[in-house]
Amino acid sequence: MHHPTSLWHDQIRHDLTPREPLTSHDNSVSWDVVIAGAGFTGLWTALGVLTNNPEAKVLVLDKYYAGFGASGRNGGWVSALFPTETAGLVKRHGLDKALAMRREMIAAVDSVGEWAKTLDIDCGYTKAGTTVMARKPIEVTRANASIAETRKYGVDSLTWREPGETLNSPGLLGATFNPNTATIHPAKLVRGLARAVEAMGGVVREQTTVTKISPRQVTTDRGVVRGHAVVDALEAYRATVSGRKRVTLPLYSLMIATEPLPETVWDDIGLAPGETFSDYRRLIIYGQRTSDNRFAFGGRGAPYHFGSTIKHSYDTVGRVHEALTDTLTDLFPQMGTPAITHRWGGPLGIPRDWHARVVFNTTTGIGIAGGYVGDGVGLSQVAGFTLADLITTTNSHRVDLPLVDTRWPQWEPEPLRYLGTMVGIIGTSIADARESKTNKPSLVGRIVDGLTGH
Numbered sequence: 001m002h003h004p005t006s007l008w009h010d011q012i013r014h015d016l017t018p019r020e021p022l023t024s025h026d027n028s029v030s031w032d033v034v035i036a037g038a039g040f041t042g043l044w045t046a047l048g049v050l051t052n053n054p055e056a057k058v059l060v061l062d063k064y065y066a067g068f069g070a071s072g073r074n075g076g077w078v079s080a081l082f083p084t085e086t087a088g089l090v091k092r093h094g095l096d097k098a099l100a101m102r103r104e105m106i107a108a109v110d111s112v113g114e115w116a117k118t119l120d121i122d123c124g125y126t127k128a129g130t131t132v133m134a135r136k137p138i139e140v141t142r143a144n145a146s147i148a149e150t151r152k153y154g155v156d157s158l159t160w161r162e163p164g165e166t167l168n169s170p171g172l173l174g175a176t177f178n179p180n181t182a183t184i185h186p187a188k189l190v191r192g193l194a195r196a197v198e199a200m201g202g203v204v205r206e207q208t209t210v211t212k213i214s215p216r217q218v219t220t221d222r223g224v225v226r227g228h229a230v231v232d233a234l235e236a237y238r239a240t241v242s243g244r245k246r247v248t249l250p251l252y253s254l255m256i257a258t259e260p261l262p263e264t265v266w267d268d269i270g271l272a273p274g275e276t277f278s279d280y281r282r283l284i285i286y287g288q289r290t291s292d293n294r295f296a297f298g299g300r301g302a303p304y305h306f307g308s309t310i311k312h313s314y315d316t317v318g319r320v321h322e323a324l325t326d327t328l329t330d331l332f333p334q335m336g337t338p339a340i341t342h343r344w345g346g347p348l349g350i351p352r353d354w355h356a357r358v359v360f361n362t363t364t365g366i367g368i369a370g371g372y373v374g375d376g377v378g379l380s381q382v383a384g385f386t387l388a389d390l391i392t393t394t395n396s397h398r399v400d401l402p403l404v405d406t407r408w409p410q411w412e413p414e415p416l417r418y419l420g421t422m423v424g425i426i427g428t429s430i431a432d433a434r435e436s437k438t439n440k441p442s443l444v445g446r447i448v449d450g451l452t453g454h
């Protein structure tokens with residue numbers, strides 16, 4: 001069995017023995033809900049269904065094991081981020097619905113911690129906020145725009161901190177601080193959720209590959225299972241399932257972890273235990289101080305693979321992992337040259353319009369939740385619980401969120417998908433380089449904004 005090379009998987013290796021695959025008995029059961037994918041989405045959906053209806057017969061299937069995918073190997077930020085910015089949500093859905101979505105996301109940060117506590121999952125949940133640094137004048141402009149947007153809508157909380165009041169990074173011009181971010185050990189949370197689903201009467205089968213999702217039926221390498229509702233909780237991996245290649249585009253995000261660093265280094269940097277950080281460059285970077293005092297640090301920039309292919313070998317890209325180490329050293333040279341103990345990556349699921357969604361078709365019984373880009377840790381709980389409410393016809397506030405839709409836009413066929421995505425990836429680096437020199441928004445940057453739905 002292949003194991004991801006992530007810090008998180010490495011730290012719970014004793015807990016990665018896969019469960020039994022689908023049995024012939026399972027094929028004969030008439031399930032209420034069959035869920036493809038045992039990541040956060042599949043497991044929160046299962047928990048939501050079992051909470052709404054404790055008698056429900058729920059089956060969760062995973063090709064490898066619960067937490068093999070993005071849910072077990074992410075940056076561990078439980079953030080209130082939604083892939084579409086607030087202004088974009090207002091434009092699409094109107095002010096009230098947009099702000100309801102923002103409030104739900106902020107509540108999700110606490111909710112993940114509360115559920116972990118209720119389910120007795122020791123995943124190191126720590127709510128210490130996030131600091132986003134500005135080290136170039138154009139980054140200060142972006143920080144100010146974020147603060148202005150926050151003030152305009154009055155829901156999120158973002159404050160400016162001068163150098164000396166925040167993290168210690170060379171050339172820092174200031175930073176914003178958002179208290180609504182927590183950190184977790186993602187693999188511990190996802191493995192704990194799988195056990196919680198079983199404790200509530202659900203069945204989790206691992207080592208079972210879903211090959212097709214059809215009305216009220218899921219086809220696997222171990223036969224067909226039938227469910228009144230059938231759920232696609234495969235996120236990036238749905239691109240590998242028949243007929244679902246163009247639903248989300250798999251884009252890799254890569255990470256590194258350092259060896260544990262001494263307290264003196266953390267004192268100098270000023271990063272509290274469990275605090276997260278990023279900066280205002282265009283290329284997404286994200287880091288946290290782990291509970292065992294390492295940096296876990298990641299970023300985008302890895303290539304898209306033609307035909308939306310996913311392979312274990314794509315999890316490591318020497319060039320990108322080196323760039324991550326250089327970026328972290330540039331941000332915090334005080335750390336010296338610690339050993340990089342882990343290098344890994346995984347695919348994010350990018351929807352065509354960069355808007356996460358929950359769709360449930362009552363005629364076919366097919367449900368889908370996802371399209372989180374890099375924000376799925378908190379958002380998957382909201383989406384999973386929302387899908388559970390739709391499946392069990394539970395009348396909650398969630399079913400009125402703008403997350404719920406009736407359609408899911410598809411990506412273009414190849415080679416257009418490849419060309420557009422590579423322009424976006426390469427354009428982001430070019431725009432960062434130009435804009436940090438000129439301190440003005442560039443044409444390339446505007447093209448990238450258009451491609452990423454901003």
Ligand SMILES: Cc1cc2nc3c(=O)[nH]c(=O)nc-3n(C[C@H](O)[C@H](O)[C@H](O)COP(=O)(O)OP(=O)(O)OC[C@H]3O[C@@H](n4cnc5c(N)ncnc54)[C@H](O)[C@@H]3O)c2cc1C
Nearest residue numbers: 039040041063069070071074075077210237346375376377
């Ligand atoms: C490196 C990285 C860093 C990230 N950092 C953050 C972060 O800090 N904060 C944040 O909010 N988000 C982050 N994300 C995104 C977040 O992790 C995801 O949005 C979220 O985990 C998606 O959960 P999911 O359950 O929908 O998908 P997944 O966790 O990917 O689950 C899908 C499951 O489907 C299984 N599967 C695959 N193919 C099949 C098949 N054919 N049949 C059956 N099962 C199959 C997989 O094994 C997997 O377990 C990051 C993602 C990555 C990759």
